[in-house]
Amino acid sequence: MSKLKLIIKREFISKVRNKTFLVMTILSPLIVIAMGVLIAYLAKLNQENIKIIAYVDNSGFFEKKDFQDSESVHYIDLSSDAIEVAKSKVTTSDFYGLLVIPKKDSVSTIASSVEFYSKKSPNIILVSSLEQKIEHRLEETKMKQLNIDIERLNLTKIKASIQLSNFIGEKSSKIINSMKIGIGLAAGYLIMMFIIIYGAMVMRSVIEEKTSRIIEVIISSVKPFQLMMGKIIGTALAGLLQFTVWGLLLLVIVLVLPSVLGIEAMDFKNINVPLEQAEGMKEVALNDAQMIFVEISRLPLFRMFILFIAYFLGGYLLYSSIYAAIGSAVDNETDTQQFVIPVIIPLMLAVYVGFASVISDPHGPISIVFSMIPLTSPIVMLMRIPFGVPWWQILISFILLLATFLITVWFAAKIYRIGILMYGKKPSYKEIFKWIKY
Amino acid sequence: MSNLLEVQNVIKKYGTYTALNNMSIDVPEGSVFGLLGPNGAGKTSLIRIINQIIMPDSGLIKLDGKLLLPKDIQHIGYLPEERGLYKSMKVGEQALYLAQLKGLSKSEALKKLKYWFDKFEIGDWWNKKVQELSKGMAQKLQFIVTVMHQPKLLIFDEPFSGFDPINANLIKDEILQLRDEGATVIFSTHRMESVEELCEYIALIDKSNKILDGKLSDIKQQFKSNLFEVVIKSDNVNLVKTDLMGKFMTASSNVPFKEGELAIKIELPNNDTSNNLLSYLSTKGSISHFVEMIPDANEIFIKAIHQNNKNE
Structure with missing residues (x-):
């Protein structure tokens, strides 16, 4: 064996046999696995944890179909109760939060005075999904007030998507x-x-x-x-x-891992x-x-x-x-x-x-x-x-x-x-x- | 006797500093050659040049009459003064690695190592890590690694530093045995008593220059000062003493002597012979001790360095 090969071999073996190398090589992926499992586990927990949100609609514009239950969020209509009663119900039943849509003169004022009560500060994504639900309904209401044909309007909607390509045509x-x-x-x-x-x-x-x-x-x-x-x-x-x-x-x-954990x-x-x-x-x-x-x-x-x-x-x-x-x-x-x-x-x-x-x-x-x-x-x-x-x-x-x-x-x-x-x-x-x- | 190693007119400079100034030495085959000199004289530079660790600026090195080539390192065994081992490697695999670097095949190396490990009775160290060894144990291993590929030329730089007297003796005997088996040994040291015991030839280096070289016994003759140490028995010690002091240059001696004896150093004039002195002394009393004082290596070393310093 040539001397260079001998030296390479010795260096390689001494590095690989080093405890730090072994720990680094085996442990780093284990840490990654552990993190992955932890995240997956938490995500699953999150999913199993169904949030219940009560709403009080005093405006009368909203219907049951506006608040459809999804897999992670369930809605309960408490519109028949007074706000204070609804609040105490939500706290005693340990619901996630209470959405209050007040009665106002104009649709635009309603849109800006909806309130959401919750114990903890709410999930941003959830809030924006609630906002979208409200916007969607209020927009339709406003269109009706302005006598706009919603079906025809929907027909005008267009979604643009620019296709990228180079000069060879790929x-x-x-x-x-x-x-x-x-x-x-x-x-x-x-x-x-x-x-x-x-x-x-x-x-x-x-x-x-x-x-x-x-x-x-x-x-x-x-x-x-x-x-x-x-x-x-x-x-x-x-x-x-x-x-x-x-x-x-x-x-x-x-x-x-995913198939083992069923995720x-x-x-x-x-x-x-x-x-x-x-x-x-x-x-x-x-x-x-x-x-x-x-x-x-x-x-x-x-x-x-x-x-x-x-x-x-x-x-x-x-x-x-x-x-x-x-x-x-x-x-x-x-x-x-x-x-x-x-x-x-x-x-x-x-x-x-x-x-x-x-x-x-x-x-x-x-x-x-x-x-x-x-x-x-x-x-x-x-x-x-x-x-x-x-x-x-x-x-x-x-x-x-x-x-x-x-x-x-x-x-x-x-x-x-x-x-x-x-x-x-x-x-x-x-x-x-x-x-x-x- | 032919020379195994010839160093001819080697010059080595580090920047403006000259480490070796026109150095030439001849190392006779089968001898133990002492390379002596104070710290910083250039010994290590010379040894490194012979080992081709560094290259001379000019000059020739011949091994066995031929120019020294890179492949010749397998014929040289070198135990540096600054020596160590890989601490985290096992004794056996380390010895094997170093043997293979010297050009032995794995099976040859195993055979040789077994011989040496048995000889030093250290077979059970094979799987130990070097950091578990004591300093003396590690030195033994280093010695084995230096000699196991049976090099023609062995170079030991301060081989006995760190050894206890028993191990130092063991190594000394091994060095002599290797010489008897035909190896040539270059031996660099400050310990003059080991020079006396081991070296047949010496070269003395000081301040980048060789100031002395040759057979140790010849050099001693050069350096002797016709000084004789005498113990003489007489009825009247004081009379003998004044007689001698009147006739010769004398000095007091510290040889042990008994009651009624005189111990004294006598310097003989250059034109006189020891026989004349002996016969003269025999007329004064009965001689119990008569030795020509040959300087030991230590004295030669100090004297030569002093002379060299004066000449500058």
Whole structure:
């Protein structure tokens, strides 16, 4: 077995066997599962808990059919009681609330003087659904007063929906755009997290070799460069393993858990959405469902996957070689702060630029520039890719990334080679610069 | 005897600081070679260059008559002064890993490790974590890892630091045995008594320059000052003493002596021989002690460094 392979193997095994790694890998998905179960359980509780709402209609405009029981809300007519009596009934019977529609001269005054009494501050969605019910009835009443033929008016109603399409004639839906944003942000964010967590891991591993004083034994057998690369690659493999385990576990959760618990993932009834609105959403969903499916299958998934891996590796290798150089220059982790902050700043910048400008304008100048700069390109370019990036831009950005990676590794290896043999004081930037020239 | 290692005109600079200034040493095959010098003299730089951890700015290194190549590291075993082990790794897998890095196959490494673990009676450590080992135990493991691939050249930098006397002796015996089996040993230390015991050749480095090298016994001859230590028995000790003090340069001696004896150091003039001195002394009384004072390595070390400082 070649020495590089040996080093990679050792780094990988020592990372994977580490208790923190095991805990992180197993526990994080368990926490996600636990949260999911908790939310599902609470949603179910919510659904089982039927709210009873009493109403007192003194205006006489409302009928029983205006307040139809839904699965989660039941209505009781207390119009025959005086308001004070109704109030005490509601409190003693532990109803959710009392809706009072007063008698006024005009319909408009009624609309603005309806009151809702409840013990706790009421659910916003519920209130707006009540408002809609009242508006609906009062509008009809007003139309009648103005002698407007309601049936004919209904015939005039038109719903506009703009169809998006590009010049080749491919249609697209609006929802897919937010999906693209979601995919892009998720990919960019994932890369940033991976670089920060696993870059720091590489750094710690270098420091460990220094403080345990094994380093000189090792580099009398292998070249420092081999050791550094083996470390970076071995750590990356451990990270990939972790992501794979998470991915598989999440897949299991998504596929298995709902059927085990008997909860449908997309259950509109769980939320107190007014009936018409829910129906409207279903309609949109039905119209768009096929479109989204077509769109997703039309997204260059394979290309996106390849580019994700490519940028991911490029970015990780670039940053982790910097991290390795930092680790070699110091004796303990507390000394790393000063050097780590300048490394994290471009990563943060990339994510914020991604959030701010890629969403609003994926092909604007800021997005393009930051997807070219090697320190930010892995994150920003990945956020742009779902929106379709010209191949020449990807090519330029990737060549720049690769070139920077090679230059950085060359510098990092020089610092590393000297740094690992230096003990004692924390070097300054000036001294590190000198090491490069040795 | 041919030289296993030849260092020729090696120069190494760190920025403006010169760590090694035109350094040349020859290490004869099958010998124990002491690399001596005060702290900061350049010993570690030289050792690192031989181990190809750092590269010289100029100069040649030859191993077995051929230029030193990267693949030659499998023929070198190096125990650095700053040495350690991976703390969270198990003893066995760590030894195996380090052996494989030196180019041994897994099965070879297992065989060699079994031999050494049995020899040091530490077989039951195999599954222990290194952090459970005491310092001495860890040092034994480091020693095994250094020698197990049977290198032609062994380099020990302060090998006895941290060892208790029993383990230090054990390691000393192992080093001599390895030499007898054909290995060449470079041995860097401050502890001069171990130099006396082990080294056949030495080189003394001070301030980036070699100031002395050669066979230890030859160097001792160079440094001897014709000083003899004598214990002589006489009826009139004081008379003998004044006689001797009148004839030679003398100094007092701290050799233990009995009642009616005189202990004294006598410096012989360069043109005189020890036989003449002996026959002269025999006329004064009965001689119970007559030794030519050969300087030990420690004295040579201090003397040579002082001279070097004066010359500057």
